[in-house]
Amino acid sequence: MGTHRVAVWGTGDVGHFVLRGVLQRPDLDLVGLRVWNPEKAGRDAGDFLGWDVTGVAATTSTAEILAARPDVLIHCGPSRNVEGLPEFLAAGVNVVTLGSARLAHPASAPAELRDPLAAACAAGGSTLFYGGIDPGFAAHTLPVTLSAICERIDLLTSYEVRDYDPLPLHQLDYFNFGRETTDGARFFTPGGIRGTWESPLRLIAEALGQELDDIVEFHETAPAPEDFEVPAMPIPKGSIAAVRFGLRGIIDGVERIRIEHVNRLRRDLAPEWMVRQGYGVHVEGSPRYHLHLDLEDPDGVQPRPALWGTAMYMVNAVPAVVAAAPGLVTVLDLPIIRGATVGGEHRPAAWGLSERIRRGETRTTGAH
Structure with missing residues (x-):
């Protein structure tokens, strides 16, 4: 070597x-x-x-x-x-x-x-x-690899679930955490999500030999149920405290590929969304697959x-x-x-x- x-x-x-x-x-x-x-x-x-x-x-x-x-x-x-x-x-x-x-x-x-x-x-x-992990390995390589053991794919979802409470202020600002509206948030302006995650979505489609008819952005938010704080800032009651967003890849008029992110400032918020932190892939098709990747620091100190x-x-x-x-x-x-x-x-x-x-x-x- x-x-x-x-x-x-x-x-x-x-x-x-x-x-x-x-x-x-x-x-x-x-x-x-x-x-x-x-x-x-x-x-x-x-x-x-x-x-x-x-x-x-x-x-x-x-x-x-x-x-x-x-x-x-x-x-x-x-x-x-x-x-x-x-x-x-x-x-x-x-x-x-x-x-x-x-x-x-x-x-x-x-x-x-x-x-x-x-x-x-x-x-x-x-x-x-x-390089990178998302966009990068988790966003495109994991789902492409998993497709190798699929007979048929109805919907392939690549996802990240991540608690954002330890992150610095400028990263919280990407989503307007702690504010009442998404107005002006980097990722929630038209094209903001697509500008970062379109590339892995298109790479997955290329790997599957498919042409995308359309790419559709989506996002929703969940409010803080009461006042609380994270290291970077106070989070007022009613302000944005959790977000779910991503891209839908449309093939022949049907959503077939999805990239989805869930970010929270507190683990108990929006329990109806995916909760377990990490990266993963869901495949609806034949057969169905659910693959999840946990990440841990062996020293237990890296957040x-x-x-x-x-x-x-x-x-x-x-x-x-x-x-x-x-x-x-x-x-x-x-x-x-x-x-x-x-x-x-x-x-x-x-x-x-x-x-x-x-x-x-x-x-x-x-x-x-």
Whole structure:
């Protein structure tokens, strides 16, 4: 098994899990770590985790990362931001990114996003792949995999159920939690849900050999039954305290594929909706299937273990992306993505949510 040279872009809430995943995987060699805070520059990569010295120092210089000649850049930048990626791709560096969920299905991505990246891939003979867990592995790979044991599908639903009470303020604002209406909420304006989850919906349809006639957004909310508080804010009685939303994929006039999310600020709210936290797939058809994925931190301290899964999907995709043909690829273009670290002991890390994230401050461009 060959070794691949990897650079990591960012040490934030996903980046630190990527960093530890790269250091743990035997066929990956960390050669660069990009940060933005000058106070982080010069620190050894292992220091971010409380681990042993690696010999790789963090840098604020993109030029230094390029000079390290990585085979792959694992890009944990801010959502909806692909700034800087064409430079790496044109230089022949493959990229696994969280930059835009629309890249999970490049064929349906806006041309202004897709075309510059595709041109850079062509110039450098490089490959770009969107990682993540949702949108990503749980949203499209789980349902596509489960379809392999279906005779007939009437309705395939990919879902996430997640308690949002520990999240920072800017993420609660996506849904207008704590407010009386959905007016102006990022995900509840027309096209808001579709902008993030259309790509996995279309990828599922493509995998099943189907054409979508239409994609329909849906959402509903549940109010707080009384005043209560979450770490980021007070939640007044009657304000939005739980949401259910998603997309319906219509084939020949009938809903056949659905992506659904349920997010709550308190577990007892809206009990008529799905309650068990995690990801999963329901298949109505022949036969019927109900698959649920639980996520747990072995240390019992990480309130957001999906971040770990997000990171590891990116890390474990590296060998497949290196071997792929140049261009913008989907999971359908790659061999099975799989882990390679078997046995040994679990290694706790010293990383915790930054004060900025704890305070709920919105991330500035490129900041980690």
